[in-house]
Amino acid sequence: MAQRTIHQWKSIALVEEDIELPNQKNITHTTIKHPGAAVILPITESGDILLLNQYRPSLKKWLLELPAGTMELGEDAEKCAHRELIEETGFEAGSMISLGQVTPLAGFCDEIQHLYIAKSLKPNRSLECDDDEVIELVTMSLTELQQKIIDGGITDAKTIACLSKATLCGYI
Template identity: 65%
Template sequence: MDSALKILHTWKGISLQELKTTLPNGTVITHTTISHPGAAVILPILSNGYIVMVHQYRPSLKKWLLELPAGTIENNEPVELCAVRELAEETGYHAETMISLGEVTPLAGFCDEIQHLFIATGLSQTHQLMCDDDEVIEVVCFPYSEIEQKIIDGDITDAKTIACLSKAKLCGYI
């Protein structure tokens, strides 16, 4: 049995929530969760096989990360539309085709976020980047072999990027 939900803090569609709940073994706990609307992660593949990535400054870590473009679902939009929008906003590309690779749960211990993975192909340049106020992004492109080496060397540490690339490789897309 769950008791009343208590919202502790909200920010940009994300909230910190507390709820007294009963676990499957009967133990009653007060659990704190970050409630997140979900996100799309996009693996954009150019016609020459290069992968479009973003070099993004992450204020939480106070450093730059090399990542696949991604972003939060806004106003209950369909996840594929979120992927299309985020690809355009962060990279300036439009995809002719979006292929779903399924979902990952990045922080299940304390967050309900679901990240929806996509491959974007048939890319064409559209317009300039339209980043959010808190985003500082540089668009970069690499062959997959170089990206694999960057993961091995520790130059790419972003979990959603590694998960999406791994799923795409396991499914035979790269």
């Protein structure tokens, strides 16, 4: 099948390709090719959750969300989770529990988000934000976090999905 890269930015590409669907219809489909990401639910010893208040230039507003980040090419998802947790919160996890994965934008993007719970948190170092990141660390109780979702104060899909999966699996 023919494939054309329309645009490349860092490790993300906009690709157009000719494909045959399961019903034998041929189409041209455009996909954002993404190396995947790790999403981390950091739970402190007291049961509070570390969140980020992060400015998102695409939306031109602040979002409350769990720490997360794009995997480097060839990087293991759990290694990415450990790295992103340290970079974005300044804490390292003594244990990381996998919650599986979600596909957030399947209609036009091949990104897979790997979900984790981080426990036994220890301060590691100060935040190391990327040049395009503006982040404030926030601590909330589970009840406060759930209420923020109910009230619409948290709209970030990966945060809601990770918290839901952790709850449904009986971890919180």
